[in-house]
Amino acid sequence: MREAVTTTRAVRAECVPDGRVAELPAGTQVQITQALGGSFTLWVHGQLMRLRGADADAIGKPVPAAPTAAAGGGIEAVREQVWQVLRTCYDPEIPVDIVELGLVYGCELEPMDEGGFRVQVTMTLTAPGCGMGEAIADDACDKLLVLPDVGEATVDVVFDPPWDRSMMSEAAALALGL
Template sequence: MGERYAETESRVLARDCDAVSVPWGRPETLPEGAHALVTQRLGGSITVMCGGNLYRIAERDADALGLEPRAAAPRSAPAEGELDADTVERSAWEVLGTCYDPEIPIDIVNLGLVYGCTAEALPEGGFRLAVRMTLTAPGCGMGTLIADEAREKLLELPGVTEATVELAWDPPWSREMMSEAARLEMGMF
């Protein structure tokens, strides 16, 4: 499900690098020469342990870790004439499956964080997507960043002109909401 790295994936930053602290969600700069342990590389971001703290680094900054930046995985996109609410909604669920919690190598759909996703045709053309999701913990500072990432990716879908991602706390998330595949991946049989 996710790409994990062995503890031997220790890297030295080749340059100063923008990062976001996990779980607080604060922007920070990791200095050139700092040692970083890559813990996961998923959905367009890289999570590293540096100085005893976790940080999320954008894929575009992979070179700072001595890694080749990866292009986003190509998605199958329907032609404009083939778009309807059901097609857009299916594409939206696929895109949401490329968003990851930086601490857990499982996407937000399989984690059970997405409560709903609906597509609505707009009178002026295009579609509005409305997503309702939660987090594994209400105080997680990464929540806004994960929701913003999801919204940005949804707005890249053909025909989507509006997208909202609402963070909800009812019902509260529990491990039972995870897909069977996610529970197996995490060793929660």
């Protein structure tokens, strides 16, 4: 179901599927086609675009609240919070998060001397030529860096092993009608 809205201020969005940045002036008519994980997929004059959650106010939506520190603060509590954050990252064309799609291959946490944790995520894409790959990885990294217990975060995109449908969770396959 689409929702028609008008931008209230100038805002940058990423074109789907190539990831190039476009400026939307205030007063631009858009349709929200997907609102998942704090970001929005917009239909703008025949073009899909991804709007970051930090810019949600530009379309009259609330900006997502900043996360709080993990309960207990230990490595396992932080690990769970990291996985929860990764479940808020979406390809703007697919209404299933990157964890359920089976795109996240690994997540390592390492304590830092100055406190907090260094997070290293290894992920892939559904197709090597995906133009939104960098945007999806950057979204995951940006969201991880907002966590109070994360001091550093890196998201590496790899293509070995190559992704295939068998890596999706059963819930993801059902959601996509596969």
